[in-house]
Amino acid sequence: MHSFVAVKNQYCAVELENHYSGYGNVRTKADKVIYIKGAPRLYQRNSISGIAQDEVFKEEGNEKSAPLVQELLKERDSNKWGNYLAGNFFIIVKDDANSQCHIITDLGNSFHLYQSRFIDGSGIAFSTDVDRLALITGRNDDVDYTSIAEYMINVSMTYPYTAYLGIKEVSYASCIRITHDREVFASEFQYWQPSCRNNEGSSDIQGLSQELRKGILNASEGILDGKKNVGLFLSGGIDSRALAGLMAHFEIKGKGITVTDVENTESGIAREVAKVNGLEHELFLRDPEYYPHVVGSYIGLEGPHSTFTRAVHLGFLDSIKSYGFDAVLGGYMSDTLLKLHEANVTGKIFLGRHLGPLEKFDPTDSTYLRGGKEYIKRFSFLFKPDILDEVIKRRKETMEYWNNLREDGSAWEWSWMWPFSRNQHNANLTTNIFNYSSFEVFTDRSVIEIARVASQKIKINGKLFNKAMWPFLRKTAHIPNAVTQLPLFRSSWLNEIIITAKHLPPRRWMFKAPLEMCASNPIATYGSWPDLARLWGASGVLKELRSEYDAFDLEKEIMFPHIKSVFDFDLYSGLSKRHVQHIMYTMLHFDQWNKRRISLCHDYAAKR
Structure with missing residues (x-):
């Protein structure tokens, strides 16, 4: 599942397996070996001119990667290969004849590749497994306590920092060239950035929606071509419903997969959406012990960078x-x-009524928003001042970076969403692309390019998305959206009027669902997510994990001494229940991660 590259003097070793069919390794007549992770495709806007100076060997297993590489070889400078590609991927070009290795990442570094120098200075290594990378390069004990505290405070670690000192996330949309003839030297070229200058931003919802629809259609056509058995993770919301409509548009048969905690409104809506679009449907139900049972496998996939509650x-x-x-x-x-x-x-x-999912822009000064200096100061009763100072410093640096790139007022937003590993949906994305032949249509380059320039004004409340995807939503528009419990209307104005009307009656009594729906599972809700507060008390395995908690050394590094347990709600007066819950689950996750990290170290030492 994970990949690893080690480069030392006169030495380059690559471990990479690709579970995407047809994307096996490619050898060339010039003795280069090209390794591909994921399933990149040529980006249709950029064509490659010229004649290739090398030729690939077509072999069993590289039916798709060989012609792709042959086309890329027309561009002699591999630093520019990323300009011609779309999809979730990274590529390694092993060129032993010239003592070079090239690593090319996609726009969002989807497979979260990390890099580190060996602690003895002998070379450089890369891996999608941050814990193994730390172990191999001698940094297993170099925990970055600032990153750990920051995750508890901001629900994200500032890019490119990781949970280890000396290990950074590889730059997104970049080509790294490593030369290893006498000494190991690495240089980096970034071929793309999600910038938006003042003259680039657009509020042309008509034009952008048409361009977005065209891009999604082209990407989907390339992805689905020749596919006969397609799975779709299908919720009761709009995004996966649009994909179901796309499958129907291309006359693709398959199966919708829905995961909830009980048969509820969400699963019922998903089943109906699947039926209308000609798909079979399968429902998987989680029980209260589901989450604690996946802790180990989730840490193996994501490491310490998000908690198991995202699995x-x-x-x-x-x-x-x-x-x-x-x-x-x-x-x-x-x-x-x-x-x-x-x-x-x-x-x-x-x-005086809260209008449910309808949103407006928050005028609050950014210093009081998540990541802002005043926001971080709220945690001064819990975390040591030097830790908080470093968290503030890192956020300041990243905001300077994004303010320079985004001149349209969206710097704060993009600081939380780019690259992919920094945003809240990353765990779902990586679970898919690491384990299945998964294609995330809404991360296609054509979509990202629209997102880069579209104004926030036309994105809010799904205006741009719904307009672009309406042809694929029309067939199921009569089926309620799980979030609003209302049908979908083509007019965004009418949608907002209907949602407003729904939320005006006192306590929304006429729209309430029966409480007995969730009686069979104490953590169930009416949606696809469990009630994590109830899970905390309902799971026997979680209670056992708390009783075995042993991360006191970690606490000493980042927190003030206290007599209360980190699992005592009274410790966190002044914080919201939701944030207290996040800190508790995070400390439990870090405890399990820390034990796994120590165990890996012992196993590694024994083998040596």
């Missing part, structure tokens, strides 16, 4: 694989890229 369907991996899908579609990242999921927005209030 919404990892526990059903073997069952889903048993369907033998030749492609799996996921609707992740559309909320982030096209609907301001990470932006400074807040719920609308009308006549």
Whole structure:
């Protein structure tokens, strides 16, 4: 599953397996070996001219990668290869004849590749497994306590920092060239940035929606071509529903996969959407012990960079694989890229009523928003001042970076969404692309380019997305959206009027669902996510993990001494229940990660 590259003097070793069919390694007549992770495609806007100076060997298993590489070889400068590619991928070019290795990442570093120098200075290594990278390069004990505290405070670690000192995330949209003839020297070229200058931003919703629809159609056509058995992670929301409509548009048969905690409104809507679009439907149900049972496998996938509560369907991996899908579609990242999921927005209030999912821009000064200096100071009762100072410093640096790139007022939003590993949907994305032949349509380059220039004004409340995807939503528009419990209307104005009307009656009594729906599972809700507060007390395994908690050394590094347990709500007076819950789950996650890290170190030492 994970990949590893080590480069030392006169030495380059690559470990990479690609589970995407047809994308095996490619050898060339000039003795280069090209390794591909994921399933990149040529980006149709950029064509490659010229004649290739090298020729690939077509072999069993590289039916798709060989012609792709042959086309890329027309461009002699591999630093520019990324300009011609789309999709979730990274590429390694091993050129022993010239003592070079090239690593090319996609626009968002989808497979979260990390890099580190060996602690003895002998070379450089890269891996998608940050814990193994730390172990091999001698940095297993170099925990970055600032990053750990920052994750608890900001629900994200500042890019490019990781949970280890001396290990950084590889730059997104970049080519790294490593020369290793006498000494190991690395240089980096970034071929793309999500910049938006003042003259680039656009509020042309008509033109951008047409361009977005065209890009998604072209990407989907390339992805689905020749596929006969396609799986779709299908919720009761709009994004995956649009993908179901796309499958129907291309007359693709397949199966919708829905994961909830109980048969509820969400699963019922998903089943109906699948039926209308000619798909079979399968429902997987989590029980209260689902999450604690996936802790180990989730840490193996994501490491310490997000908690196991994000593992919404990892526990059903073997069952889903048993369907033998030749492609799996996921609707992740559309909320982030096209609907301001990470932006400074807040719920609308009308006549004293909260209008549910309808949002408006939050005028609060950014210093008081997540990551801001005043926001971080709220945690001064818990974390040591030197830790908080470093968290503030890192956020200041990253905001300077994004203010320079984004001149349209969206710097704060993009600081939380780029690269992919920094935003809240990343765990779902990586679960898919690491384990299935998964294609995330809404991370296609054509979508990202629209998201880069589209104004926040036309993204809010799904205006741009719904307009672009309406042809694929029309057939199921009468089926309620799980979030609003209302049908979808073509007019964004009418949608907002209807949602407003729904939320005006006192306590919304006429729209309430029956409480007995969730009686069979104490952590269940009416949606696809569990009630994490109830899970904390309902799971026997979580209670055992808390009783075995042993991260006191970690606490001493980042927190003030205190007599209360980190699992005592009274310790966190002044913080919201939701944030207290996040800190508690995070400390439990870090405890399990720390034990795994120490165990890996012991195993590694024993083998040596």
